[in-house]
Amino acid sequence: MTTNTIAEVKNPILSLNDLSIAYDKNYAVKNVSVEIKKNTVTAIMGPSGCGKSTLLRALNRMHELYENITTEGEALLNGKNIYEMPAIKLRRHMGMVFQRPNPFPTMSIYDNVIAGYKLNGIRTKKVERDEIVERSLRDVALWDEVKDSLFKKGTFLSGGQQQRLCIARALAFSPEVILMDEPTSALDPIATAKIEDLLVKLKEHYTIVLVTHNMSQAARISDYSLFMYLGELVEYGKTKNMFTNPIDPRTEEYLTGKFG
Amino acid sequence: MESIDILKSQDHSSGRLLKDKLVLGAVIVLSLITISPIILIIWKLVVEGYRQISLDFLIENTPDTFEAMTAVANGELIPGGIANGIVGTLLMVILASALAIPIGILTGIYLYENQGSFMANITRDISDILQGVPSIVLGLISYLWIVKHITMGFSALAGSVSLAIMMLPMIVRSTEETLKMIPESLKEAALALGVPYHKVILRVLIPTGFSGLITGILLGISRILGETAPLMLTALGSSMINLDMTKPTSAIPLLIWEFYNDPNMVGLIWSSSLLLMAMILVLNLVSKQIVAKRR
Amino acid sequence: MTIKKDDAINHIQADFEAFANLVLEQLDMMEQIVTSGEITVPDDVLKKILQNEKDIDKREVKLSDKIVNAIVLYKPVASDLRWIMACYRIILSLERIGDIVLNVTNFVKKIKTPEVYDRLKEVLSNMTIQSIKMVRKSLLSYLNDDREFAIWTIKNDVVFDEVNHKLLKKILAKTDTAESNKHLLMSIVTIKEMMSNIERIADHATNIAEAAIYSIEGKDIRHHKIDK
Numbered sequence: 001m002t003t004n005t006i007a008e009v010k011n012p013i014l015s016l017n018d019l020s021i022a023y024d025k026n027y028a029v030k031n032v033s034v035e036i037k038k039n040t041v042t043a044i045m046g047p048s049g050c051g052k053s054t055l056l057r058a059l060n061r062m063h064e065l066y067e068n069i070t071t072e073g074e075a076l077l078n079g080k081n082i083y084e085m086p087a088i089k090l091r092r093h094m095g096m097v098f099q100r101p102n103p104f105p106t107m108s109i110y111d112n113v114i115a116g117y118k119l120n121g122i123r124t125k126k127v128e129r130d131e132i133v134e135r136s137l138r139d140v141a142l143w144d145e146v147k148d149s150l151f152k153k154g155t156f157l158s159g160g161q162q163q164r165l166c167i168a169r170a171l172a173f174s175p176e177v178i179l180m181d182e183p184t185s186a187l188d189p190i191a192t193a194k195i196e197d198l199l200v201k202l203k204e205h206y207t208i209v210l211v212t213h214n215m216s217q218a219a220r221i222s223d224y225s226l227f228m229y230l231g232e233l234v235e236y237g238k239t240k241n242m243f244t245n246p247i248d249p250r251t252e253e254y255l256t257g258k259f260g
Numbered sequence: 261m262e263s264i265d266i267l268k269s270q271d272h273s274s275g276r277l278l279k280d281k282l283v284l285g286a287v288i289v290l291s292l293i294t295i296s297p298i299i300l301i302i303w304k305l306v307v308e309g310y311r312q313i314s315l316d317f318l319i320e321n322t323p324d325t326f327e328a329m330t331a332v333a334n335g336e337l338i339p340g341g342i343a344n345g346i347v348g349t350l351l352m353v354i355l356a357s358a359l360a361i362p363i364g365i366l367t368g369i370y371l372y373e374n375q376g377s378f379m380a381n382i383t384r385d386i387s388d389i390l391q392g393v394p395s396i397v398l399g400l401i402s403y404l405w406i407v408k409h410i411t412m413g414f415s416a417l418a419g420s421v422s423l424a425i426m427m428l429p430m431i432v433r434s435t436e437e438t439l440k441m442i443p444e445s446l447k448e449a450a451l452a453l454g455v456p457y458h459k460v461i462l463r464v465l466i467p468t469g470f471s472g473l474i475t476g477i478l479l480g481i482s483r484i485l486g487e488t489a490p491l492m493l494t495a496l497g498s499s500m501i502n503l504d505m506t507k508p509t510s511a512i513p514l515l516i517w518e519f520y521n522d523p524n525m526v527g528l529i530w531s532s533s534l535l536l537m538a539m540i541l542v543l544n545l546v547s548k549q550i551v552a553k554r555r
Numbered sequence: 556m557t558i559k560k561d562d563a564i565n566h567i568q569a570d571f572e573a574f575a576n577l578v579l580e581q582l583d584m585m586e587q588i589v590t591s592g593e594i595t596v597p598d599d600v601l602k603k604i605l606q607n608e609k610d611i612d613k614r615e616v617k618l619s620d621k622i623v624n625a626i627v628l629y630k631p632v633a634s635d636l637r638w639i640m641a642c643y644r645i646i647l648s649l650e651r652i653g654d655i656v657l658n659v660t661n662f663v664k665k666i667k668t669p670e671v672y673d674r675l676k677e678v679l680s681n682m683t684i685q686s687i688k689m690v691r692k693s694l695l696s697y698l699n700d701d702r703e704f705a706i707w708t709i710k711n712d713v714v715f716d717e718v719n720h721k722l723l724k725k726i727l728a729k730t731d732t733a734e735s736n737k738h739l740l741m742s743i744v745t746i747k748e749m750m751s752n753i754e755r756i757a758d759h760a761t762n763i764a765e766a767a768i769y770s771i772e773g774k775d776i777r778h779h780k781i782d783k
Contacts, residue, residue, distance in 0.1 A: 060452060062448065062451060062452060065451070087454075088454040088455075088456055089454070090454075091451075091452060091453060091454035092454050095452065095453075096448075096452035098445055098448060098449065098452075100443075100445050102443070102445040102446055102448070102449045103449075104446065104449070104450075104464060104468070105446075105468055106467045106468050106470070115450075115453060116453040116454065116455075119450060119453065119455045119459055119460075119463050119464065120453070120454060120455055120456075120459070121459075166449070169449075169453070170452070170453075173453075173454075215632070216630060219632070243632045243633060243636075244632070244633065244636060244637065245633070245637075246633050251633075252633050252634055255632045255633040256557070256631070256632070256633055256634060256635050257557030257560065257561075258557075
């Protein structure tokens, strides 16, 4: 029973209808239905094992890497069912950033940003490539810091810079949605703060869905919050309302630290 | 200062220092014992063989036994060289690599991809067993397959096949282990960019694990450089340079064996061995350089 | 993380209950004074009231401090946050109630006409008893999460205001004096009310200033003498 405290979203960018995901008949995500609004930051939170990472990965079909996964229900990106299009095509519209910064170690910074195009063998003119790299690096406030060392390997960058590089790499395709799996939990507080500021700016052009186990982070930067528990979507609403006045008692217990 | 006196009277540190020194001494002595054979070998080879090493040595073919007998009788350096052996070794190593590297890497990738599967586990076990098979047995197998049925006679190909089978388990192992060491997050990052799986392996995982793969290959090569037994049943040997893989060919270790058995040519064993050792040393240094550069 | 938070909240609750009881004690003594109808306040009672008032002021500052600490350290959310914010608001009101008790006690001492006072004793007693009941019920509604008591208190206030206003008019009507005097009395009373309200504006301005000092310097200077 989901408590949904917001009115109907017009033209939601992402729409999940009764989405369920099971590993070997064990349901990790049960009947999740929710509509995500465009150009917002939506946080998915909940105690460990509640299914939030599984749900996130189901959105760009990365969960299909695991064997014996069954998916029921549907997920629509701008009205199109993501399970009925080629996964490779889907991933150009849904970028993903992971917990540990993972720039490709054999590639330079420049090549890392453009990696999506290069690895897929997409032909681009040099002018286009330069433009994409500069735009993406500017979008993540990294351009000024690295513009003179674009052809050095990315590994000499600090953790926070590497993570921003990974975000730039995801932005290179100009995806509609960026999925983030605990993007700052491996970073120090200052790097975390920089990335949080970045996300608030990015939502102007992108829609961000982020999984976080840090309630304060969800409170700081998200517009909407989803609370998941034991695979169910318990409550969904505007963050400020959920944090002051949660409706479901399970949400209340989680926020006041009774579990998780 | 009562407290300091108490500490002093309970000071066993001098006893401990002595123990430390004894153990250090023992470790040094044992290490020296361990490395002494190599040093002795290299010393002997250099002393006995350096005189023979010259440009001719590398370019000319083996002399026949009469030339050698004459030279020894006259107290001269044995004429000729081991060019046929050098070329033969290179030919067979290249052929063996061409056979073993693709199969080995692909098998390694297969094992990496299917960690738990029954088939993969069997394959891995067989590969490990293969590593322990005596090289002469592998020579026999190659004799049966190639010498008897394909080239109808001793040949470089047969030699290469037996060497390839020897290299294979090493390459398979190092490929699998290298790939396993690559953090999962790189694979995820590439997949999240919409890269199809085979491209992820080819264009992300393999390049990232390049130094590991090369190390495995070079180790495999340095292993087969000195193998003699299988070659005796397959390549047989030749007094001339031979580039036809369907015909018998020489190899440096084969020549060393031949020299050893011919009382006139015994003098050549040192220089040949020295050359072989030098090749192996260079190979090891090169592989270390590759690993260092990639860092 | 939540053990410390829960401990902090429990401590605040314990301190709050002690604080509230102190204020209730003041109210009980005020009830005693008013229902007795005397215009003299026994010395020991007066002493106790003054002592309690000092205690109340001190505790109020300490409690506010504890609340601010709990918020900054433990970032309470949801019901924890609402409870703590409500606690803060209630403390301010309780402190003001304490001030009122002191004021009323001082007013009693200033009455020059004991007979008039005696006649109005019933009215005043009823008002006092009723308002103290409202305070008790509202505090219980907070401490026990009892919605019914809270609603009763809020509804009662409306009735309270009306009834008391009418009563005052009735009493003036019954007073044995000329009609013009009655108008005069009524006007004086009304003007006095105006003055009290205007004076409260100044009080609130002072509160704002004290809050500004807290914001600037982190010092709570309420109930302190200002030297600079």
